Amino acid sequence: MLVGAGLALAPALPSFAAGLVPTPAQTEGPFYPAGIPADIDNDLVQVRGQAAQAMGQVLHLQGRVIDLSGGARNGAMIEIWQCDAQGLYDHPRQPGRDRRDAAFQGYGRMLVDAGGRYSFRTLKPVAYPGRTPHIHLKVATGDGRTLTSQFYLAGDPQNERDGVFRRAIGTPGQRERIEMKLEPASGLEPGALAAAMDIVIA
Numbered sequence: 001m002l003v004g005a006g007l008a009l010a011p012a013l014p015s016f017a018a019g020l021v022p023t024p025a026q027t028e029g030p031f032y033p034a035g036i037p038a039d040i041d042n043d044l045v046q047v048r049g050q051a052a053q054a055m056g057q058v059l060h061l062q063g064r065v066i067d068l069s070g071g072a073r074n075g076a077m078i079e080i081w082q083c084d085a086q087g088l089y090d091h092p093r094q095p096g097r098d099r100r101d102a103a104f105q106g107y108g109r110m111l112v113d114a115g116g117r118y119s120f121r122t123l124k125p126v127a128y129p130g131r132t133p134h135i136h137l138k139v140a141t142g143d144g145r146t147l148t149s150q151f152y153l154a155g156d157p158q159n160e161r162d163g164v165f166r167r168a169i170g171t172p173g174q175r176e177r178i179e180m181k182l183e184p185a186s187g188l189e190p191g192a193l194a195a196a197m198d199i200v201i202a
Contacts, residue, residue, distance in 0.1 A: 019068070020066070020068050020069070020070060020200045021171065021172070021173030021174060021176075021177060021200065022068065022177070022200045022201065022202035023147060023149050023174075023177045023178065023199050023200045023201070024149060024168040024169070024171070024174045024177060024178065025147060025148060025149060026148060026149045026150045026164055026167075026168050026178075027148070027150075027164060028136070028138070028148050029136060029150075030091075030093055031081070031083075031089040031091040031093065031094060031136075032081065032091075032136070033081060033090065033091065033106070033107050034091055034092055036107070037090070037105060037106070037107055039105055040107065040108060040109055041105075041108060041110070042108045042109070042110040042118075042119060042120045042121065043105070043108070043120075043121045044080075044082075044104060044105040044106065044107070044108045044120065044121065044122040044123065045058055045104070045105070045121050045122060045123065046103075046105075046121075047102075047103060047104075047105050050102075050103055052103040053103060054084065054085065054101055054103045054104035054105075054123060055084065055085040055086070055101050055103070055104070056084065056085030056101075056104070056123040056124060056126070057123060057124040057191070057192070057193060058121060058122075058123065058124075058185070058189055058191070058192035058193070059121075059122050059123055059124045059125075059182070059185075059192065059193045059194070059195060060119070060120070060121055060185045060188050060189065060192060060193070060194040060195070061080070061119070061120045061121075061122055061135070061151075061180070061194075061195050061197065062117070062118060062119040062120070062194070062195075062196055062197075063117070063118060063196050063197040063198045063199060064112070064115065064116040064117050064118070064198050064199070065078060065112050065116045065118065065139055065141075065198075065199045065201065066116055066198055066199070066200055066201070067200070067201055068200065068201075068202060071116075072112075072114070072115050072116030072117075073112070073116050073139075073141050073142075073201055074112060074113070074114050074115070074116055074142075075111070075112070075141070075142035076111070076112045076116065076139055076140065076141045076142065076201075077109060077110075077111055077112075077139070077140045078109065078110060078111075078112060078118050078137060078138070078139045078199070079107070079108070079109040079137065079138045079139075080107070080108055080109070080120055080122065080135055080136060080137045080138075081106060081107040081108075081135075081136045082106065082122065082123070082125050082134070082135045082136060083106075083125070083126065083128060084100055084101040084104040084106065084123070085101060085104070085123060085126055086099065086100070086101060086126075087126055087127065087128030087129075088100040088101070088128075089106065090104075090106040090107070104123065108120055108122065121189075122135065124153075124182070124193055125151075125152075125153065127158055131162060131164070132152060132153075132156055132158035132159050132161070132162040132165060133152065133153050133156060133158070134150045134151060134152050134162075134164075134165075135150065135151045135180075136148075136149075136150050137149055137150065137151065137199070139199055139201065141201060145201060147199070147201055149168075149178065149199070150164065150165075150168070150178060151178055151179075151180050151195075151197055152165055152178055152179050152180065153179070153180055153182065154179035154180060154181045154182070155179075159179070165178075177197075177198075177200060180195035180197055181195060182194070182195050183195070
């Protein structure tokens, strides 16, 4: 489990002024898990009970779930899901599912801590026919609100050709809410990448 370790390694994020742009809602897509896997922790790269690690480049994704004034939404549950390094989801409607990397969990979830912080160890997303690289996410807050959205790779040339991405950036500031700026995961894991993404709930 990376819940404690990941959050301990996450840098303290600054407070924000009122008037934040909310993270835009986006489609859940056709590949939300048909069944929740047995291993549902926040480390998608290592499936419990398996020695093999998933193919692909590791990405440490972390940030906070906050409201429009920058206050922490503690008690929120966050889920992420994505395709493996070959562009395949763990879903019955996925063509070629039999070729999927069984060492990739594909789905994870966790409760944010008291400061609203979350942390996932997953993979740098890859493209597949019709879509630019992305990670799906869903957040359920303690007051019954739910946000479904997606994160993308900042600067990827395929973003501007992706209809889901284009529809999500119609308001100024929304692009920054969904584009991940990747950096080396210094001090976390050799060869891995890191991204910090706050999720702003309206």
